[in-house]
Amino acid sequence: MRYACDPMPLPPLPRFDELDVDNRRVLVRVDFNVPLHAGPDGQQTVADDTRIQATLPTLRELLRRNARLVLCSHLGRPDPKVGFDRALSMEPIGRRLAELLELEVRLPDEVVGDGVTKLVNDTRAGQVVLLENLRFEAGEERNDPEFARALAKLCDVYVNDAFGASHRAHASIVGVPEIIHDHAPGLLMTRELEALSRIVDRLEHPFVALVGGAKVSDKLGVLVALTERLVAGDAIAIGGAMANTFLLARGASLGSSRVERERLNDCKRVFDKAAARDVAVLLPVDLRCGGSLTDSVAQVIHVDEGVPEGRMALDIGAVTERLFANTIAKAKTLFWNGPMGVFENPAFASGTMAMAKAVAECPGYTVVGGGDSVAALNMSGRADAVDHVSTGGGASLEFIEGRELPGVTALAAWVDPTFRGTRPVEGDDA
Numbered sequence: 001m002r003y004a005c006d007p008m009p010l011p012p013l014p015r016f017d018e019l020d021v022d023n024r025r026v027l028v029r030v031d032f033n034v035p036l037h038a039g040p041d042g043q044q045t046v047a048d049d050t051r052i053q054a055t056l057p058t059l060r061e062l063l064r065r066n067a068r069l070v071l072c073s074h075l076g077r078p079d080p081k082v083g084f085d086r087a088l089s090m091e092p093i094g095r096r097l098a099e100l101l102e103l104e105v106r107l108p109d110e111v112v113g114d115g116v117t118k119l120v121n122d123t124r125a126g127q128v129v130l131l132e133n134l135r136f137e138a139g140e141e142r143n144d145p146e147f148a149r150a151l152a153k154l155c156d157v158y159v160n161d162a163f164g165a166s167h168r169a170h171a172s173i174v175g176v177p178e179i180i181h182d183h184a185p186g187l188l189m190t191r192e193l194e195a196l197s198r199i200v201d202r203l204e205h206p207f208v209a210l211v212g213g214a215k216v217s218d219k220l221g222v223l224v225a226l227t228e229r230l231v232a233g234d235a236i237a238i239g240g241a242m243a244n245t246f247l248l249a250r251g252a253s254l255g256s257s258r259v260e261r262e263r264l265n266d267c268k269r270v271f272d273k274a275a276a277r278d279v280a281v282l283l284p285v286d287l288r289c290g291g292s293l294t295d296s297v298a299q300v301i302h303v304d305e306g307v308p309e310g311r312m313a314l315d316i317g318a319v320t321e322r323l324f325a326n327t328i329a330k331a332k333t334l335f336w337n338g339p340m341g342v343f344e345n346p347a348f349a350s351g352t353m354a355m356a357k358a359v360a361e362c363p364g365y366t367v368v369g370g371g372d373s374v375a376a377l378n379m380s381g382r383a384d385a386v387d388h389v390s391t392g393g394g395a396s397l398e399f400i401e402g403r404e405l406p407g408v409t410a411l412a413a414w415v416d417p418t419f420r421g422t423r424p425v426e427g428d429d430a
């Protein structure tokens, strides 16, 4: 498969500040898909409110402009055949949002229906309604036109601020803006698109991509797309379990480490593409190994010695940390996705924490994306020193890969009905 290497041009989008929202019902698609945990009294509470905080500027601005707010989001993966599921109700999120906005947030116990319609129509300017979990309705993921119409009936204006969900062609993302033409991206969505565009089509070199995480297969498209945009002097540094497969492709022995043998050819293609462009591919030279993911001691092994059977590479070593950090220090643009090791276990968090420090200290323009990567960055306490921390994992990767985001195309279609972004070209191995 060949990936379209032309960066996706950002389509002309309608403007948030030009929407007429005064005393009108504004449906805002937000990404409140946040982690929850059960409190001491058994009540669910929000464990990390980063995504709620990120959309507050949009909500506050709409309230300031006298909008009647109707918010909607999905949360987790409920079974739509079951419908309402107490464990995945938006109720704890509504409570947190009410604290943050210092306003009452009204929560109907359904997504759509007569009760919801009445509640929404009774909502006055400056008031907030949060609909139940969109995925309680089977029509959401199917982009069912009838469900999209039911949502559209609840509003006069539509705002998409759910960047993290905009790579999905679901009813609340693409169905509603087809019906409600008074629509625009929210402030968070706009900020995400602008920041990620600097990685896609306004790249300042040297560019360093720091990639890691669990699987080559998840990130291969991004690696290939990035490699095709790089020039001599740029670098790709690979850590995490991903590095294992790349090291294997270079002939190293990895013992019982996690590897993806079916991806060896893809790794070789990345090496070839990078070599043809004089782009450095940096791999670990030393590894922290353990007997299992939960091992409490790390044993340092040099890649040249090889990892023995029964041992697994679970983090990069100290020499590799310095090698990667030195390269990161020279970057004018940096993109980081994927932890360097099993950072959830303190015995194998060193590499990831060292990279968080290096990225935070990098004088260039820095962007971090990916659910676990952002969690690791927050854990390091250095998120404030990064230029852009993306709220979208999958969406940010697809955007950087040059794929069209259906949620962005849906907003653009009204301004420019001919706009279609680039897509991967199947079956062409050029």
Ligand code: ADP
Residues within 6 Å of the ligand: 212, 213, 214, 215, 218, 239, 240, 241, 242, 258, 313, 314, 315, 337, 338, 339, 340, 341, 342, 343, 344, 369, 370, 371, 372, 373, 374, 393
């Ligand atoms: P992101 O969510 O930032 O895109 P991924 O989901 O791709 O990142 O990868 C994160 C996961 O990769 C973490 O759970 C981490 O424990 C795991 N991981 C990283 N390095 C290794 C390794 N060497 N062996 C096994 N798992 C790893």
Ligand code: MG
Residues within 6 Å of the ligand: 370, 371, 372
């Ligand atoms: Mg992840």
